[in-house]
Amino acid sequence: MLGSVLPALIVFIFISFSPRDYKLTFLYDIGLTEKSYKTLLDKFYSSENLDKLTAKLKGNELNEYWQGIIGSNVKFEVSPSYFRNNAAKATDVENLQKIQEVTGTLLAMTITGRPEREMQKFSSIVRDNFENILPIYDTKQELNTTIIDLKTEMADIEENKFDLELELKKKKAISEKLKKMEPAESNNVPGSIVLQFSRVDQNSEYLPLAYQIQATDANIIGFEETIRAKQDKYDYYKNLLSLNEMLFNQVKDKTSSYYTIQEFRSSLTDTLNNYEDKELIDYLNAYIKKIENMISINTPVVENPRISSIDKSARKKSTVVFAVLLMITTLTAFLLEGIQKRLVQT
Structure with a gap:
Protein backbone atom coordinates (compact mmCIF):
# COMPACT_ATOMS: atom_id res chain seq x y z
CA MET A 1 0.00 0.00 0.00
CA LEU A 2 2.81 2.36 0.91
CA GLY A 3 4.50 1.61 -2.40
CA SER A 4 1.45 2.82 -4.30
CA VAL A 5 1.35 6.12 -2.41
CA LEU A 6 5.08 6.72 -2.41
CA PRO A 7 5.31 8.32 -5.93
CA ALA A 8 2.53 10.78 -5.14
CA LEU A 9 4.14 11.50 -1.76
CA ILE A 10 7.45 12.28 -3.45
CA VAL A 11 5.71 14.63 -5.89
CA PHE A 12 3.91 16.33 -2.99
CA ILE A 13 7.18 16.89 -1.12
CA PHE A 14 8.85 18.16 -4.29
CA ILE A 15 6.07 20.68 -4.92
CA SER A 16 6.06 21.81 -1.30
CA PHE A 17 9.77 22.48 -1.04
CA SER A 18 10.62 23.46 -4.63
CA PRO A 19 11.32 27.17 -5.37
CA ARG A 20 8.26 29.28 -6.05
CA ASP A 21 7.38 30.49 -9.53
CA TYR A 22 6.63 34.16 -10.06
CA LYS A 23 4.59 36.04 -12.62
CA LEU A 24 3.72 39.50 -13.83
CA THR A 25 1.17 40.62 -16.40
CA PHE A 26 1.36 43.50 -18.87
CA LEU A 27 -2.02 44.83 -20.04
CA TYR A 28 -2.32 46.50 -23.45
CA ASP A 29 -5.32 48.51 -24.60
CA ILE A 30 -5.31 46.94 -28.06
CA GLY A 31 -8.45 46.05 -30.00
CA LEU A 32 -7.95 42.61 -31.54
CA THR A 33 -10.30 40.50 -33.61
CA GLU A 34 -9.97 36.73 -33.38
CA LYS A 35 -8.06 36.69 -36.66
CA SER A 36 -5.61 39.42 -35.63
CA TYR A 37 -5.10 37.71 -32.25
CA LYS A 38 -4.14 34.44 -33.93
CA THR A 39 -1.84 36.35 -36.28
CA LEU A 40 -0.15 37.95 -33.27
CA LEU A 41 0.47 34.53 -31.72
CA ASP A 42 1.90 33.22 -34.99
CA LYS A 43 4.30 36.16 -35.15
CA PHE A 44 5.44 35.93 -31.55
CA TYR A 45 5.95 32.16 -31.56
CA SER A 46 7.51 32.07 -35.04
CA SER A 47 10.96 30.49 -35.22
CA GLU A 48 12.43 33.78 -36.47
CA ASN A 49 11.16 35.76 -33.48
CA LEU A 50 12.02 33.04 -30.96
CA ASP A 51 15.57 32.99 -32.32
CA LYS A 52 15.81 36.72 -31.57
CA LEU A 53 14.48 36.20 -28.05
CA THR A 54 16.86 33.30 -27.51
CA ALA A 55 19.86 35.38 -28.53
CA LYS A 56 18.79 38.21 -26.19
CA LEU A 57 18.20 35.88 -23.23
CA LYS A 58 21.48 34.05 -23.70
CA GLY A 59 23.28 37.35 -24.07
CA ASN A 60 21.87 38.36 -20.66
CA GLU A 61 22.79 35.01 -19.06
CA LEU A 62 19.18 33.87 -18.81
CA ASN A 63 19.72 30.47 -20.42
CA GLU A 64 17.15 28.72 -18.21
CA TYR A 65 14.32 30.90 -19.57
CA TRP A 66 14.60 30.61 -23.33
CA GLN A 67 13.86 26.86 -23.30
CA GLY A 68 10.41 27.44 -21.81
CA ILE A 69 9.15 30.38 -23.86
CA ILE A 70 7.12 28.17 -26.19
CA GLY A 71 5.82 26.04 -23.31
CA SER A 72 4.64 28.21 -20.45
CA ASN A 73 6.89 31.19 -19.71
CA VAL A 74 4.94 33.62 -21.93
CA LYS A 75 1.19 33.46 -22.51
CA PHE A 76 -1.28 35.81 -24.17
CA GLU A 77 -4.97 36.24 -23.46
CA VAL A 78 -7.63 38.53 -24.91
CA SER A 79 -10.18 40.00 -22.54
CA PRO A 80 -13.09 39.52 -22.77
CA SER A 81 -12.35 36.06 -24.15
CA TYR A 82 -15.76 35.33 -25.63
CA PHE A 83 -14.61 34.26 -29.10
CA ARG A 84 -14.82 30.51 -28.52
CA ASN A 85 -18.17 30.50 -26.75
CA ASN A 86 -19.90 32.71 -29.33
CA ALA A 87 -18.37 30.85 -32.27
CA ALA A 88 -19.85 27.62 -30.94
CA LYS A 89 -23.33 29.20 -31.05
CA ALA A 90 -23.01 30.37 -34.65
CA THR A 91 -25.51 28.68 -36.96
CA ASP A 92 -24.33 29.98 -40.33
CA VAL A 93 -21.30 31.40 -42.07
CA GLU A 94 -22.53 35.01 -41.90
CA ASN A 95 -22.96 34.94 -38.12
CA LEU A 96 -19.59 33.24 -37.69
CA GLN A 97 -17.91 35.99 -39.71
CA LYS A 98 -19.58 38.67 -37.58
CA ILE A 99 -18.36 36.95 -34.41
CA GLN A 100 -14.82 36.72 -35.75
CA GLU A 101 -14.88 40.48 -36.39
CA ARG A 114 12.02 32.08 -11.26
CA PRO A 115 13.95 33.20 -9.28
CA PRO A 135 5.49 45.82 -34.94
CA ILE A 136 8.27 45.47 -37.52
CA TYR A 137 6.53 42.36 -38.89
CA ASP A 138 3.28 44.33 -39.15
CA THR A 139 5.10 47.19 -40.86
CA LYS A 140 6.64 44.88 -43.43
CA GLN A 141 3.27 43.29 -44.18
CA GLU A 142 1.52 46.67 -44.50
CA LEU A 143 4.23 48.00 -46.83
CA ASN A 144 3.84 44.94 -49.02
CA THR A 145 0.06 45.45 -49.11
CA THR A 146 0.54 49.11 -50.05
CA ILE A 147 2.88 48.12 -52.89
CA ILE A 148 0.30 45.68 -54.25
CA ASP A 149 -2.48 48.30 -54.03
CA LEU A 150 -0.37 50.93 -55.82
CA LYS A 151 0.50 48.53 -58.63
CA THR A 152 -3.20 47.68 -58.99
CA GLU A 153 -4.16 51.38 -59.21
CA MET A 154 -1.44 52.04 -61.79
CA ALA A 155 -2.55 49.05 -63.85
CA ASP A 156 -6.15 50.36 -63.85
CA ILE A 157 -4.99 53.78 -65.08
CA GLU A 158 -2.90 52.21 -67.84
CA GLU A 159 -5.79 49.97 -68.83
CA ASN A 160 -8.24 52.90 -69.19
CA LYS A 161 -5.75 55.27 -70.81
CA PHE A 162 -6.20 53.87 -74.33
CA ASP A 163 -10.01 54.15 -74.20
CA LEU A 164 -9.85 57.76 -72.98
CA GLU A 165 -7.36 58.79 -75.66
CA LEU A 166 -9.41 57.04 -78.34
CA GLU A 167 -12.56 58.86 -77.21
CA LEU A 168 -10.66 62.17 -77.16
CA LYS A 169 -9.45 61.58 -80.70
CA LYS A 170 -13.02 60.86 -81.76
CA LYS A 171 -14.34 64.08 -80.16
CA LYS A 172 -11.64 66.17 -81.86
CA ALA A 173 -12.50 64.67 -85.25
CA ILE A 174 -16.19 65.47 -84.72
CA SER A 175 -15.34 69.04 -83.74
CA GLU A 176 -13.23 69.56 -86.86
CA LYS A 177 -16.00 68.27 -89.13
CA LEU A 178 -18.68 70.34 -87.39
CA LYS A 179 -16.63 73.48 -87.94
CA LYS A 180 -16.54 72.76 -91.69
CA MET A 181 -20.33 72.37 -91.94
CA GLU A 182 -22.61 75.16 -93.15
CA PRO A 183 -25.13 76.30 -90.51
CA ALA A 184 -28.81 75.76 -91.36
CA GLU A 185 -30.88 78.78 -92.45
CA SER A 186 -32.84 80.23 -89.55
CA ASN A 187 -36.03 80.41 -91.70
CA ASN A 188 -36.05 76.60 -92.02
CA VAL A 189 -35.87 75.97 -88.25
CA PRO A 190 -39.33 75.65 -86.62
CA GLY A 191 -39.68 78.15 -83.79
CA SER A 192 -42.29 76.21 -81.76
CA ILE A 193 -40.04 73.23 -80.84
CA VAL A 194 -38.66 73.14 -77.28
CA LEU A 195 -35.87 70.64 -76.50
CA GLN A 196 -35.09 69.56 -72.95
CA PHE A 197 -31.89 67.62 -72.18
CA SER A 198 -30.72 65.98 -69.00
CA ARG A 199 -27.12 66.13 -70.31
CA VAL A 200 -26.14 68.44 -73.14
CA ASP A 201 -22.88 66.61 -73.84
CA GLN A 202 -24.81 63.42 -74.68
CA ASN A 203 -27.47 65.13 -76.86
CA SER A 204 -25.54 67.96 -78.50
CA GLU A 205 -26.43 66.76 -82.01
CA TYR A 206 -29.92 68.25 -81.51
CA LEU A 207 -28.52 71.72 -80.84
CA PRO A 208 -27.92 74.41 -83.44
CA LEU A 209 -24.54 73.96 -85.14
CA ALA A 210 -22.78 76.73 -83.20
CA TYR A 211 -23.89 75.20 -79.91
CA GLN A 212 -22.92 71.71 -81.09
CA ILE A 213 -19.39 72.94 -81.73
CA GLN A 214 -19.28 74.68 -78.38
CA ALA A 215 -20.57 71.59 -76.53
CA THR A 216 -18.11 69.30 -78.34
CA ASP A 217 -15.16 71.58 -77.58
CA ALA A 218 -16.21 71.72 -73.94
CA ASN A 219 -16.38 67.92 -73.94
CA ILE A 220 -12.88 67.77 -75.45
CA ILE A 221 -11.55 70.00 -72.68
CA GLY A 222 -13.16 67.68 -70.12
CA PHE A 223 -11.48 64.61 -71.64
CA GLU A 224 -8.11 66.36 -71.84
CA GLU A 225 -8.31 67.34 -68.18
CA THR A 226 -9.38 63.81 -67.20
CA ILE A 227 -6.40 62.32 -69.04
CA ARG A 228 -4.06 64.89 -67.50
CA ALA A 229 -5.40 64.25 -63.99
CA LYS A 230 -5.03 60.49 -64.40
CA GLN A 231 -1.47 60.97 -65.67
CA ASP A 232 -0.68 63.14 -62.64
CA LYS A 233 -2.15 60.46 -60.39
CA TYR A 234 -0.15 57.78 -62.21
CA ASP A 235 3.08 59.75 -61.73
CA TYR A 236 2.24 60.24 -58.04
CA TYR A 237 1.54 56.54 -57.57
CA LYS A 238 4.79 55.74 -59.36
CA ASN A 239 6.74 57.90 -56.91
CA LEU A 240 4.85 56.38 -53.97
CA LEU A 241 5.61 52.91 -55.30
CA SER A 242 9.31 53.69 -55.46
CA LEU A 243 9.23 55.08 -51.91
CA ASN A 244 7.32 52.13 -50.45
CA GLU A 245 9.52 49.59 -52.23
CA MET A 246 12.57 51.31 -50.76
CA LEU A 247 11.05 51.19 -47.25
CA PHE A 248 9.96 47.58 -47.71
CA ASN A 249 13.44 46.46 -48.78
CA GLN A 250 14.95 48.35 -45.86
CA VAL A 251 12.69 46.56 -43.36
CA LYS A 252 13.03 43.21 -45.11
CA ASP A 253 16.85 43.33 -45.06
CA LYS A 254 16.91 44.12 -41.33
CA THR A 255 14.05 41.93 -40.10
CA SER A 256 16.38 39.01 -39.38
CA SER A 257 18.37 41.22 -36.98
CA TYR A 258 17.06 42.85 -33.79
CA TYR A 259 15.66 45.80 -35.75
CA THR A 260 13.15 47.81 -33.69
CA ILE A 261 10.20 49.97 -34.66
CA GLN A 262 11.95 52.98 -33.04
CA ILE A 281 6.80 64.99 -47.99
CA ASP A 282 3.13 65.12 -46.92
CA TYR A 283 2.82 61.36 -47.46
CA LEU A 284 5.93 60.65 -45.37
CA ASN A 285 4.78 62.99 -42.58
CA ALA A 286 1.46 61.16 -42.44
CA TYR A 287 3.24 57.79 -42.47
CA ILE A 288 5.53 58.89 -39.62
CA LYS A 289 2.44 59.81 -37.56
CA LYS A 290 1.03 56.35 -38.29
CA ILE A 291 4.22 54.65 -37.04
CA GLU A 292 4.22 56.86 -33.94
CA ASN A 293 0.63 55.82 -33.23
CA MET A 294 1.67 52.18 -33.55
CA ILE A 295 4.41 52.76 -30.98
CA SER A 296 1.97 54.50 -28.62
CA ILE A 297 -0.60 51.71 -28.86
CA ASN A 298 2.00 49.11 -27.86
CA THR A 299 2.46 50.70 -24.44
CA PRO A 300 1.11 48.86 -21.38
CA VAL A 301 -1.67 50.32 -19.26
CA VAL A 302 0.54 49.88 -16.16
CA GLU A 303 4.21 50.60 -16.83
CA ASN A 304 5.63 48.50 -13.96
CA PRO A 305 3.21 45.74 -12.92
CA ARG A 306 3.73 43.94 -9.61
CA ILE A 307 5.63 40.65 -9.55
CA SER A 308 3.58 38.09 -7.60
CA SER A 309 4.26 34.52 -6.50
CA ILE A 310 2.19 31.68 -7.95
CA ASP A 311 0.09 29.80 -5.38
CA LYS A 312 1.03 26.11 -5.07
CA SER A 313 -2.14 25.03 -3.24
CA ALA A 314 -3.92 23.90 -6.40
CA ARG A 315 -1.06 21.60 -7.37
CA LYS A 316 -0.81 20.28 -3.80
CA LYS A 317 -4.53 19.45 -3.76
CA SER A 318 -4.21 17.69 -7.09
CA THR A 319 -1.37 15.57 -5.73
CA VAL A 320 -3.36 14.64 -2.60
CA VAL A 321 -6.41 13.71 -4.68
CA PHE A 322 -4.20 11.62 -6.95
CA ALA A 323 -2.70 9.83 -3.92
CA VAL A 324 -6.14 9.07 -2.44
CA LEU A 325 -7.46 7.74 -5.74
CA LEU A 326 -4.33 5.64 -6.15
CA MET A 327 -4.82 4.16 -2.66
CA ILE A 328 -8.47 3.36 -3.38
CA THR A 329 -7.56 1.74 -6.69
CA THR A 330 -4.80 -0.33 -5.06
CA LEU A 331 -7.06 -1.40 -2.18
CA THR A 332 -9.82 -2.38 -4.60
CA ALA A 333 -7.40 -4.41 -6.69
CA PHE A 334 -6.05 -6.09 -3.52
CA LEU A 335 -9.56 -7.05 -2.33
CA LEU A 336 -10.58 -8.35 -5.75
CA GLU A 337 -7.43 -10.46 -5.89
CA GLY A 338 -8.23 -11.96 -2.46
CA ILE A 339 -11.81 -12.76 -3.48
CA GLN A 340 -10.63 -14.48 -6.66
CA LYS A 341 -8.17 -16.64 -4.67
CA ARG A 342 -10.92 -17.75 -2.28
CA LEU A 343 -13.19 -18.63 -5.18
CA VAL A 344 -10.43 -20.73 -6.73
CA GLN A 345 -9.77 -22.56 -3.45
CA THR A 346 -13.46 -23.43 -3.03
Whole structure:
Protein backbone atom coordinates (compact mmCIF):
# COMPACT_ATOMS: atom_id res chain seq x y z
CA MET A 1 0.00 0.00 0.00
CA LEU A 2 2.81 2.36 0.91
CA GLY A 3 4.50 1.61 -2.40
CA SER A 4 1.45 2.82 -4.30
CA VAL A 5 1.35 6.12 -2.41
CA LEU A 6 5.08 6.72 -2.41
CA PRO A 7 5.31 8.32 -5.93
CA ALA A 8 2.53 10.78 -5.14
CA LEU A 9 4.14 11.50 -1.76
CA ILE A 10 7.45 12.28 -3.45
CA VAL A 11 5.71 14.63 -5.89
CA PHE A 12 3.91 16.33 -2.99
CA ILE A 13 7.18 16.89 -1.12
CA PHE A 14 8.85 18.16 -4.29
CA ILE A 15 6.07 20.68 -4.92
CA SER A 16 6.06 21.81 -1.30
CA PHE A 17 9.77 22.48 -1.04
CA SER A 18 10.62 23.46 -4.63
CA PRO A 19 11.32 27.17 -5.37
CA ARG A 20 8.26 29.28 -6.05
CA ASP A 21 7.38 30.49 -9.53
CA TYR A 22 6.63 34.16 -10.06
CA LYS A 23 4.59 36.04 -12.62
CA LEU A 24 3.72 39.50 -13.83
CA THR A 25 1.17 40.62 -16.40
CA PHE A 26 1.36 43.50 -18.87
CA LEU A 27 -2.02 44.83 -20.04
CA TYR A 28 -2.32 46.50 -23.45
CA ASP A 29 -5.32 48.51 -24.60
CA ILE A 30 -5.31 46.94 -28.06
CA GLY A 31 -8.45 46.05 -30.00
CA LEU A 32 -7.95 42.61 -31.54
CA THR A 33 -10.30 40.50 -33.61
CA GLU A 34 -9.97 36.73 -33.38
CA LYS A 35 -8.06 36.69 -36.66
CA SER A 36 -5.61 39.42 -35.63
CA TYR A 37 -5.10 37.71 -32.25
CA LYS A 38 -4.14 34.44 -33.93
CA THR A 39 -1.84 36.35 -36.28
CA LEU A 40 -0.15 37.95 -33.27
CA LEU A 41 0.47 34.53 -31.72
CA ASP A 42 1.90 33.22 -34.99
CA LYS A 43 4.30 36.16 -35.15
CA PHE A 44 5.44 35.93 -31.55
CA TYR A 45 5.95 32.16 -31.56
CA SER A 46 7.51 32.07 -35.04
CA SER A 47 10.96 30.49 -35.22
CA GLU A 48 12.43 33.78 -36.47
CA ASN A 49 11.16 35.76 -33.48
CA LEU A 50 12.02 33.04 -30.96
CA ASP A 51 15.57 32.99 -32.32
CA LYS A 52 15.81 36.72 -31.57
CA LEU A 53 14.48 36.20 -28.05
CA THR A 54 16.86 33.30 -27.51
CA ALA A 55 19.86 35.38 -28.53
CA LYS A 56 18.79 38.21 -26.19
CA LEU A 57 18.20 35.88 -23.23
CA LYS A 58 21.48 34.05 -23.70
CA GLY A 59 23.28 37.35 -24.07
CA ASN A 60 21.87 38.36 -20.66
CA GLU A 61 22.79 35.01 -19.06
CA LEU A 62 19.18 33.87 -18.81
CA ASN A 63 19.72 30.47 -20.42
CA GLU A 64 17.15 28.72 -18.21
CA TYR A 65 14.32 30.90 -19.57
CA TRP A 66 14.60 30.61 -23.33
CA GLN A 67 13.86 26.86 -23.30
CA GLY A 68 10.41 27.44 -21.81
CA ILE A 69 9.15 30.38 -23.86
CA ILE A 70 7.12 28.17 -26.19
CA GLY A 71 5.82 26.04 -23.31
CA SER A 72 4.64 28.21 -20.45
CA ASN A 73 6.89 31.19 -19.71
CA VAL A 74 4.94 33.62 -21.93
CA LYS A 75 1.19 33.46 -22.51
CA PHE A 76 -1.28 35.81 -24.17
CA GLU A 77 -4.97 36.24 -23.46
CA VAL A 78 -7.63 38.53 -24.91
CA SER A 79 -10.18 40.00 -22.54
CA PRO A 80 -13.09 39.52 -22.77
CA SER A 81 -12.35 36.06 -24.15
CA TYR A 82 -15.76 35.33 -25.63
CA PHE A 83 -14.61 34.26 -29.10
CA ARG A 84 -14.82 30.51 -28.52
CA ASN A 85 -18.17 30.50 -26.75
CA ASN A 86 -19.90 32.71 -29.33
CA ALA A 87 -18.37 30.85 -32.27
CA ALA A 88 -19.85 27.62 -30.94
CA LYS A 89 -23.33 29.20 -31.05
CA ALA A 90 -23.01 30.37 -34.65
CA THR A 91 -25.51 28.68 -36.96
CA ASP A 92 -24.33 29.98 -40.33
CA VAL A 93 -21.30 31.40 -42.07
CA GLU A 94 -22.53 35.01 -41.90
CA ASN A 95 -22.96 34.94 -38.12
CA LEU A 96 -19.59 33.24 -37.69
CA GLN A 97 -17.91 35.99 -39.71
CA LYS A 98 -19.58 38.67 -37.58
CA ILE A 99 -18.36 36.95 -34.41
CA GLN A 100 -14.82 36.72 -35.75
CA GLU A 101 -14.88 40.48 -36.39
CA VAL A 102 -15.74 41.22 -32.75
CA THR A 103 -12.90 43.09 -31.06
CA GLY A 104 -11.44 42.25 -27.67
CA THR A 105 -10.66 45.29 -25.54
CA LEU A 106 -7.54 44.20 -23.63
CA LEU A 107 -4.55 42.00 -24.37
CA ALA A 108 -2.81 40.43 -21.37
CA MET A 109 0.76 39.15 -21.68
CA THR A 110 1.64 37.03 -18.64
CA ILE A 111 5.29 36.16 -18.01
CA THR A 112 6.26 33.46 -15.48
CA GLY A 113 9.61 32.27 -14.17
CA ARG A 114 12.02 32.08 -11.26
CA PRO A 115 13.95 33.20 -9.28
CA GLU A 116 12.25 36.47 -8.43
CA ARG A 117 15.46 38.50 -8.76
CA GLU A 118 15.70 37.54 -12.47
CA MET A 119 12.06 38.22 -13.33
CA GLN A 120 12.53 41.93 -13.96
CA LYS A 121 15.35 41.34 -16.44
CA PHE A 122 13.52 38.47 -18.16
CA SER A 123 10.22 40.34 -18.43
CA SER A 124 11.90 43.48 -19.80
CA ILE A 125 13.45 41.44 -22.64
CA VAL A 126 10.11 39.82 -23.51
CA ARG A 127 8.31 43.16 -23.29
CA ASP A 128 10.90 44.83 -25.53
CA ASN A 129 10.40 42.07 -28.09
CA PHE A 130 6.62 42.44 -28.03
CA GLU A 131 6.55 46.25 -28.17
CA ASN A 132 9.49 46.95 -30.47
CA ILE A 133 10.13 43.86 -32.62
CA LEU A 134 6.66 42.48 -33.44
CA PRO A 135 5.49 45.82 -34.94
CA ILE A 136 8.27 45.47 -37.52
CA TYR A 137 6.53 42.36 -38.89
CA ASP A 138 3.28 44.33 -39.15
CA THR A 139 5.10 47.19 -40.86
CA LYS A 140 6.64 44.88 -43.43
CA GLN A 141 3.27 43.29 -44.18
CA GLU A 142 1.52 46.67 -44.50
CA LEU A 143 4.23 48.00 -46.83
CA ASN A 144 3.84 44.94 -49.02
CA THR A 145 0.06 45.45 -49.11
CA THR A 146 0.54 49.11 -50.05
CA ILE A 147 2.88 48.12 -52.89
CA ILE A 148 0.30 45.68 -54.25
CA ASP A 149 -2.48 48.30 -54.03
CA LEU A 150 -0.37 50.93 -55.82
CA LYS A 151 0.50 48.53 -58.63
CA THR A 152 -3.20 47.68 -58.99
CA GLU A 153 -4.16 51.38 -59.21
CA MET A 154 -1.44 52.04 -61.79
CA ALA A 155 -2.55 49.05 -63.85
CA ASP A 156 -6.15 50.36 -63.85
CA ILE A 157 -4.99 53.78 -65.08
CA GLU A 158 -2.90 52.21 -67.84
CA GLU A 159 -5.79 49.97 -68.83
CA ASN A 160 -8.24 52.90 -69.19
CA LYS A 161 -5.75 55.27 -70.81
CA PHE A 162 -6.20 53.87 -74.33
CA ASP A 163 -10.01 54.15 -74.20
CA LEU A 164 -9.85 57.76 -72.98
CA GLU A 165 -7.36 58.79 -75.66
CA LEU A 166 -9.41 57.04 -78.34
CA GLU A 167 -12.56 58.86 -77.21
CA LEU A 168 -10.66 62.17 -77.16
CA LYS A 169 -9.45 61.58 -80.70
CA LYS A 170 -13.02 60.86 -81.76
CA LYS A 171 -14.34 64.08 -80.16
CA LYS A 172 -11.64 66.17 -81.86
CA ALA A 173 -12.50 64.67 -85.25
CA ILE A 174 -16.19 65.47 -84.72
CA SER A 175 -15.34 69.04 -83.74
CA GLU A 176 -13.23 69.56 -86.86
CA LYS A 177 -16.00 68.27 -89.13
CA LEU A 178 -18.68 70.34 -87.39
CA LYS A 179 -16.63 73.48 -87.94
CA LYS A 180 -16.54 72.76 -91.69
CA MET A 181 -20.33 72.37 -91.94
CA GLU A 182 -22.61 75.16 -93.15
CA PRO A 183 -25.13 76.30 -90.51
CA ALA A 184 -28.81 75.76 -91.36
CA GLU A 185 -30.88 78.78 -92.45
CA SER A 186 -32.84 80.23 -89.55
CA ASN A 187 -36.03 80.41 -91.70
CA ASN A 188 -36.05 76.60 -92.02
CA VAL A 189 -35.87 75.97 -88.25
CA PRO A 190 -39.33 75.65 -86.62
CA GLY A 191 -39.68 78.15 -83.79
CA SER A 192 -42.29 76.21 -81.76
CA ILE A 193 -40.04 73.23 -80.84
CA VAL A 194 -38.66 73.14 -77.28
CA LEU A 195 -35.87 70.64 -76.50
CA GLN A 196 -35.09 69.56 -72.95
CA PHE A 197 -31.89 67.62 -72.18
CA SER A 198 -30.72 65.98 -69.00
CA ARG A 199 -27.12 66.13 -70.31
CA VAL A 200 -26.14 68.44 -73.14
CA ASP A 201 -22.88 66.61 -73.84
CA GLN A 202 -24.81 63.42 -74.68
CA ASN A 203 -27.47 65.13 -76.86
CA SER A 204 -25.54 67.96 -78.50
CA GLU A 205 -26.43 66.76 -82.01
CA TYR A 206 -29.92 68.25 -81.51
CA LEU A 207 -28.52 71.72 -80.84
CA PRO A 208 -27.92 74.41 -83.44
CA LEU A 209 -24.54 73.96 -85.14
CA ALA A 210 -22.78 76.73 -83.20
CA TYR A 211 -23.89 75.20 -79.91
CA GLN A 212 -22.92 71.71 -81.09
CA ILE A 213 -19.39 72.94 -81.73
CA GLN A 214 -19.28 74.68 -78.38
CA ALA A 215 -20.57 71.59 -76.53
CA THR A 216 -18.11 69.30 -78.34
CA ASP A 217 -15.16 71.58 -77.58
CA ALA A 218 -16.21 71.72 -73.94
CA ASN A 219 -16.38 67.92 -73.94
CA ILE A 220 -12.88 67.77 -75.45
CA ILE A 221 -11.55 70.00 -72.68
CA GLY A 222 -13.16 67.68 -70.12
CA PHE A 223 -11.48 64.61 -71.64
CA GLU A 224 -8.11 66.36 -71.84
CA GLU A 225 -8.31 67.34 -68.18
CA THR A 226 -9.38 63.81 -67.20
CA ILE A 227 -6.40 62.32 -69.04
CA ARG A 228 -4.06 64.89 -67.50
CA ALA A 229 -5.40 64.25 -63.99
CA LYS A 230 -5.03 60.49 -64.40
CA GLN A 231 -1.47 60.97 -65.67
CA ASP A 232 -0.68 63.14 -62.64
CA LYS A 233 -2.15 60.46 -60.39
CA TYR A 234 -0.15 57.78 -62.21
CA ASP A 235 3.08 59.75 -61.73
CA TYR A 236 2.24 60.24 -58.04
CA TYR A 237 1.54 56.54 -57.57
CA LYS A 238 4.79 55.74 -59.36
CA ASN A 239 6.74 57.90 -56.91
CA LEU A 240 4.85 56.38 -53.97
CA LEU A 241 5.61 52.91 -55.30
CA SER A 242 9.31 53.69 -55.46
CA LEU A 243 9.23 55.08 -51.91
CA ASN A 244 7.32 52.13 -50.45
CA GLU A 245 9.52 49.59 -52.23
CA MET A 246 12.57 51.31 -50.76
CA LEU A 247 11.05 51.19 -47.25
CA PHE A 248 9.96 47.58 -47.71
CA ASN A 249 13.44 46.46 -48.78
CA GLN A 250 14.95 48.35 -45.86
CA VAL A 251 12.69 46.56 -43.36
CA LYS A 252 13.03 43.21 -45.11
CA ASP A 253 16.85 43.33 -45.06
CA LYS A 254 16.91 44.12 -41.33
CA THR A 255 14.05 41.93 -40.10
CA SER A 256 16.38 39.01 -39.38
CA SER A 257 18.37 41.22 -36.98
CA TYR A 258 17.06 42.85 -33.79
CA TYR A 259 15.66 45.80 -35.75
CA THR A 260 13.15 47.81 -33.69
CA ILE A 261 10.20 49.97 -34.66
CA GLN A 262 11.95 52.98 -33.04
CA GLU A 263 14.95 52.51 -35.32
CA PHE A 264 12.62 52.40 -38.31
CA ARG A 265 10.91 55.58 -37.07
CA SER A 266 14.27 57.35 -36.85
CA SER A 267 15.21 56.26 -40.36
CA LEU A 268 12.01 57.84 -41.71
CA THR A 269 13.23 61.26 -40.60
CA ASP A 270 16.40 60.77 -42.63
CA THR A 271 14.31 59.59 -45.59
CA LEU A 272 12.10 62.67 -45.29
CA ASN A 273 15.11 64.95 -45.65
CA ASN A 274 15.96 63.34 -49.01
CA TYR A 275 12.72 64.49 -50.69
CA GLU A 276 11.68 67.89 -52.00
CA ASP A 277 8.35 66.96 -53.62
CA LYS A 278 5.56 68.38 -51.44
CA GLU A 279 3.22 65.45 -52.09
CA LEU A 280 5.83 62.90 -51.01
CA ILE A 281 6.80 64.99 -47.99
CA ASP A 282 3.13 65.12 -46.92
CA TYR A 283 2.82 61.36 -47.46
CA LEU A 284 5.93 60.65 -45.37
CA ASN A 285 4.78 62.99 -42.58
CA ALA A 286 1.46 61.16 -42.44
CA TYR A 287 3.24 57.79 -42.47
CA ILE A 288 5.53 58.89 -39.62
CA LYS A 289 2.44 59.81 -37.56
CA LYS A 290 1.03 56.35 -38.29
CA ILE A 291 4.22 54.65 -37.04
CA GLU A 292 4.22 56.86 -33.94
CA ASN A 293 0.63 55.82 -33.23
CA MET A 294 1.67 52.18 -33.55
CA ILE A 295 4.41 52.76 -30.98
CA SER A 296 1.97 54.50 -28.62
CA ILE A 297 -0.60 51.71 -28.86
CA ASN A 298 2.00 49.11 -27.86
CA THR A 299 2.46 50.70 -24.44
CA PRO A 300 1.11 48.86 -21.38
CA VAL A 301 -1.67 50.32 -19.26
CA VAL A 302 0.54 49.88 -16.16
CA GLU A 303 4.21 50.60 -16.83
CA ASN A 304 5.63 48.50 -13.96
CA PRO A 305 3.21 45.74 -12.92
CA ARG A 306 3.73 43.94 -9.61
CA ILE A 307 5.63 40.65 -9.55
CA SER A 308 3.58 38.09 -7.60
CA SER A 309 4.26 34.52 -6.50
CA ILE A 310 2.19 31.68 -7.95
CA ASP A 311 0.09 29.80 -5.38
CA LYS A 312 1.03 26.11 -5.07
CA SER A 313 -2.14 25.03 -3.24
CA ALA A 314 -3.92 23.90 -6.40
CA ARG A 315 -1.06 21.60 -7.37
CA LYS A 316 -0.81 20.28 -3.80
CA LYS A 317 -4.53 19.45 -3.76
CA SER A 318 -4.21 17.69 -7.09
CA THR A 319 -1.37 15.57 -5.73
CA VAL A 320 -3.36 14.64 -2.60
CA VAL A 321 -6.41 13.71 -4.68
CA PHE A 322 -4.20 11.62 -6.95
CA ALA A 323 -2.70 9.83 -3.92
CA VAL A 324 -6.14 9.07 -2.44
CA LEU A 325 -7.46 7.74 -5.74
CA LEU A 326 -4.33 5.64 -6.15
CA MET A 327 -4.82 4.16 -2.66
CA ILE A 328 -8.47 3.36 -3.38
CA THR A 329 -7.56 1.74 -6.69
CA THR A 330 -4.80 -0.33 -5.06
CA LEU A 331 -7.06 -1.40 -2.18
CA THR A 332 -9.82 -2.38 -4.60
CA ALA A 333 -7.40 -4.41 -6.69
CA PHE A 334 -6.05 -6.09 -3.52
CA LEU A 335 -9.56 -7.05 -2.33
CA LEU A 336 -10.58 -8.35 -5.75
CA GLU A 337 -7.43 -10.46 -5.89
CA GLY A 338 -8.23 -11.96 -2.46
CA ILE A 339 -11.81 -12.76 -3.48
CA GLN A 340 -10.63 -14.48 -6.66
CA LYS A 341 -8.17 -16.64 -4.67
CA ARG A 342 -10.92 -17.75 -2.28
CA LEU A 343 -13.19 -18.63 -5.18
CA VAL A 344 -10.43 -20.73 -6.73
CA GLN A 345 -9.77 -22.56 -3.45
CA THR A 346 -13.46 -23.43 -3.03
